[in-house]
Structure formats: structure tokens, C-alpha cells
Amino acid sequence: MTLSEVIRLLTKKKVILFLRTRAIVDRTVILAQSKLIHLAPRVRINNYTVIKPHNAFVRIGKGTIIGESCVIYGHGGITIGDNCLIAPNVSIMAIEHEYSESGKLYFNQPLKFKGIKIGNNVWIGASATILDGVEIGDNSIVGAGSVVRKSVPANTLVAGVPAKEIKKLEP
């Protein structure tokens, strides 16, 4: 990307962010509690993505690309490794609500969270959802539209609802 392209893409606030992190963040991206979001160099975040650490943290490793309209809720802490490809409309939700107290509104019941860890060179297909407590190993792939409830070993392709192993990948 040329310098003029970088400047065209960024507002003044984003220019400051770019100078601080060397990450490219599109104009309409929302980074709530930005001090709790760590962007490594060459991270790229596309338009309409929302990242909310919710008093925990979201760390995104170098070279990782996050597509349009992703939603990342960090309550239990989220680490995304280097050189990952997160396709558009992916949700990464490190948060669950208790639902055991009948008659009480779900949003008034306690929250619970463990956090989510995504390794290096992971490709998450469009509209997939990654739920709390999941770890995804290096070089793995999550198919489009999958719901990932259980951890995924390294070098594994999973897909479906719930996501299941489809095949092993060459490391």
C-alpha cells in the first residue's frame, strides 16, 4: 500500500493510531476502550468492524487482516495471532450469560467468560462465530458460517454448526 493510499484511508485519529501502532484501521471501525486493544504492526481492520474489550483485552498479532463487519467482544480476553485472515461478518464472543435463574432477565444474570485464543495463520471463513473458551491452533481453518464451541487443534479444518473436523492440514 502506498503512502497516499494510507493517508486517504485514515482520519486524523486513525493517523495517530497508525503512527503509534503501524496498523491500518478503516474510517468506520469502532475500537471501544482503545487502550485495551493491542494492534501489532501491519494489522488491517476493514470498515464497520466493532471491537469492544469490555474491560479485558483484545490483542491482534502482526499482519492479521480483519474483514468488514466483524464483532469482537473481549470480556474474557481475546488473543488473535500473527497473519490470520478473519473474513467479513465473523463474531468472536468471549462472553456467556448465565440463564439458570428462571424469572430473571438474562441480561441481569451473571456473566461468565474464559477467553478465546486464536493461533497464527488461522483463516476464519465469513460469518463464522467463535464462542467463549475456544482455542484455535496454528494454521487451522474454520469454514464459512460455522459455530465453533469446542477448541480446534493446530492444522485442522473444521466446519458446520457445531463445527466438526473435516480434515487435517499439512503443517
Ligand SMILES: CC(C)(COP(=O)(O)OP(=O)(O)OC[C@H]1O[C@@H](n2cnc3c(N)ncnc32)[C@H](O)[C@@H]1OP(=O)(O)O)[C@@H](O)C(=O)NCCC(=O)NCCS
Ligand atoms: C472450509 C472451506 C475452505 C473448505 O473448502 P474445501 O476444502 O474445498 O472443502 P469441500 O468443498 O471439499 O468440502 C468438504 C466437506 O466439508 C463440508 N464443508 C465445507 N465447507 C463447509 C462450511 N463452510 N460449512 C459446513 N460444511 C462445509 C462440505 O459440505 C463437504 O462435506 P461432504 O464431504 O460431506 O460433502 C470452504 O468451504 C469455506 O468455508 N471457505 C470460506 C470462504 C470465505 O469465507 N471466504 C471469505 C474470504 S476470506
